[in-house]
Amino acid sequence: MKSRLILGSILSLFVVTLFFTSCQKDEFSSGHDDSLSTRSATSFSFSANPANVGDSVVVTYDAENGADCGHIQLQVSGPDGNGWVTSGKPIEPDSGLATILFVPQEPGEYHVRAKYTRTGNPKDCDFESSGWVEAEELLLVLGDTTGGDTTAGDTTGSDTTGMDSTCEASFTGEVITCDSTREVVFTYVPDQDWNHVKIQGGLTNGTLEDAVITVSGADLDISQKTPGNSSNRVIKLEGSVEACVPVVITITWNSSNQGDVITGEWSATGGLEVDGLECQ
Numbered sequence: 349m350k351s352r353l354i355l356g357s358i359l360s361l362f363v364v365t366l367f368f369t370s371c372q373k374d375e376f377s378s379g380h381d382d383s384l385s386t387r388s389a390t391s392f393s394f395s396a397n398p399a400n401v402g403d404s405v406v407v408t409y410d411a412e413n414g415a416d417c418g419h420i421q422l423q424v425s426g427p428d429g430n431g432w433v434t435s436g437k438p439i440e441p442d443s444g445l446a447t448i449l450f451v452p453q454e455p456g457e458y459h460v461r462a463k464y465t466r467t468g469n470p471k472d473c474d475f476e477s478s479g480w481v482e483a484e485e486l487l488l489v490l491g492d493t494t495g496g497d498t499t500a501g502d503t504t505g506s507d508t509t510g511m512d513s514t515c516e517a518s519f520t521g522e523v524i525t526c527d528s529t530r531e532v533v534f535t536y537v538p539d540q541d542w543n544h545v546k547i548q549g550g551l552t553n554g555t556l557e558d559a560v561i562t563v564s565g566a567d568l569d570i571s572q573k574t575p576g577n578s579s580n581r582v583i584k585l586e587g588s589v590e591a592c593v594p595v596v597i598t599i600t601w602n603s604s605n606q607g608d609v610i611t612g613e614w615s616a617t618g619g620l621e622v623d624g625l626e627c628q
Contacts, residue, residue, distance in 0.1 A: 392460055392483035401491035404451050409462040411444040417473035418466045419594050420446035427456025427489065438465070438515070438537070438594055450487075458487040465565050467535055467596050469524050477564045515539055515592040519547075519620035526610065526627035534597040536616050541591045549614025549622070551581040554605025559583065565595040580612070 395406035409422055419438030426433050439446040441464070452458065460483040466475050517539035524531040536547060547568075551559060559581060561570050568587035575582055581601070589595055603610070614622040 391481065392462070392485065394485070394487055397485065398488035398490055399452065401452055401455055401489060403489075404449055405487065406447055407450055407460055407487070408445060408447045411441060411446070411462075411464040411475075411478070413464065413475045414444045415441050415464065415473070415475045416443060417441075417468065418464060418475055418477075420462060420464050421593060422446060422448045422460070422462045424448075424450050424487070425459040427452070427454040427458060429457055429459050429486075432461070438592055452487075452489040455489050455491050458489060459483065460487060465594055465596065467594055468522065468533060470598070471524075517618045517620060519614075519616045519618075519622055521611070521614060521622040521625050523610065523625050523627060528602060528604070529600065530603050530610055531598065531600045532611060532625055534599070534614060534622065536589075536595040536597070536620070538589050538591055538593075538595075538618065541589070542617055543588050544586065545589050545617035547585040547595075547597065547614070547616045549583060550612035551583070551599070551601060551603070552605055552607065552610055552612065552624075553579045554603045554607075555579050555581045556602040556604060559599050559601035561585075561600075562598045563595065565593050566590070568595070 391410045391412060393408045393410075395408075396403060397405070399405045407422060407424065409420060411420060418441065420441050421438055423432040425431055439448075446462070450458075461480050462483075463480045464475070464478045466473050466477045515537060518537045519534070521532060521534045524533055534547070534549075536545075538545065545568075555574075556579075558572055561572070561583065563570070563585065566587060566589045568585040570583070570585050572581050572583045574580065583599070585597065608626045609624045610627060611625045613624055
C-alpha cells in the first residue's frame with residue numbers, strides 16, 4: 349500500500365512538471381512574436397557600396413510604416429565610424445521612405461542610422477515613433493582625401509544635406525480639442541545641440557487638475573505648479589536636445605473655462621515664443 353502511494357505521488361509530480369514546462373514554452377513563444385519590431389538594421393540601402401571619395405551616394409531608409417507624415421532623420425558618421433556628422437533637417441517621409449545624398453570626402457568605414465518621429469495631431473498622424481536604428485551594413489569608401497563639402501538639394505521624402513548643413517529653429521503650437529477635455533501640441537525644433545533647454549508656458553484658469561504631458565524626441569524633466577490661489581498651471585520642461593530633432597509636447601487637461609484662449613504665452617530656448625492658443 350505504501351509503495352503504491354509513493355508511486356502515485358511521483359507520477360502526479362511528473363505530470364504537473366510537464367504541464368508547467370509546456371505553458372512556459374507557449375508563453376515565451378507568444379511574447380517573443382509580439383515584441384518583434386517592423387524596423388530593422390537591414391532597412392537601409394545605398395546607391396553604391398563600396399564607393400569612392402567624391403562619389404554621390406544616395407542613402408535610403410525605409411521606416412516600413414508607409415507614413416506620409418512625421419519626420420525621419422538620417423545621419424552618417426565620420427570616416428572612422430565615430431560621431432554623427434550629418435545632422436541635417438528632419439525629412440518628411442514619402443510612403444515611409446527618406447533619402448539623403450552623401451558625398452564622402454575621406455576614405456573609411458561610415459556608419460548610418462535613422463529614426464522616425466511622429467509629429468502633430470495623433471488623429472492625423474498615428475504612426476509610432478521609433479528610437480535610433482543603425483544600419484547593419486557599413487558604407488565603405490575607397491580612395492584618397494580630396495577635401496571639399498558635401499552637396500545638397502531636396503525633394504519630397506528626401507534631404508540632400510551635407511556635413512555642415514543646419515536646420516531652422518522653430519517653435520509652434522496647435523489646438524487639438526477645445527471641449528471640457530482639452531489638448532494642445534507644441535513642436536520645438538532646435539537648430540543646434542543644447543545641453544540644457546527650457547520650454548515654459550501656462551494653461552489658463554479653470555484647470556481642474558494637473559495636466560497629462562507626453563514628450564517625444566527628447567528626454568525632458570517636467571514640472572507643473574499652480575501659482576498663488578489661482579486655477580492656472582505653469583508648466584516647465586528642461587533637459588538636453590539634439591539639433592534638428594523635433595521635440596513634440598502633447599498636453600491634455602480638463603477645464604471649466606469657457607473662454608476662447610486656453611493657454612498663456614509659451615517660450616523656448618533660442619528666443620522662440622508662441623502666443624496664447626485659442627479655440628476657433
